[in-house]
Amino acid sequence: MAYQILKFLVLGAGAAVTVLAALSAPAPITASVGAAIVVFEGAQQIGHFHANWINYRATAEHMRQHGFFYAAGTAPYNHPRTRRDRLAQFMRETIADESGDWTDTARKAGRNGDQ
Known part of the structure; x- marks a missing residue:
């Protein structure tokens, strides 16, 4: 925003x-x-608002796509017993990846600002 x-x-x-x-x-x-x-x-x-915006939108679209897969009951969410756990795992991995990416970006910005 x-x-x-x-x-x-x-x-x-x-x-x-x-x-x-x-x-x-x-x-x-x-x-x-x-x-x-x-x-x-x-x-x-x-x-770094532009890079953050691009990352945010890419992640939001990826999560939306998986939301559609889950709602439709298609792969990888087509097995009734594991679909909820798979979605939770996907969400955890996505959040962890985003947190790691954000931390890396912040560290690089800090190093570049120190020079």
Whole structure:
């Protein structure tokens, strides 16, 4: 969500700079809106919001797909005795993978910020 909000702010500020320049607005106002664009983009890069958004959506779609498999009773959830346990195992593995990926990303960002 942060990625999308920052992108909308950048787009709005970019459009505002153009309009302010066309209206011959005072230079400090136009420059301030331009500076806001730099801040928004910097926040996005520092927070890795784009990469996090892509990972979030990929995981959500993968989980949704398995939810459909479970609801339909298709493989790997087609055996009545094990289907619930299989779904729970899938969820545990997915959450563990996501937690590990997030931790790796945070560590890399920390190392890159220290340099």
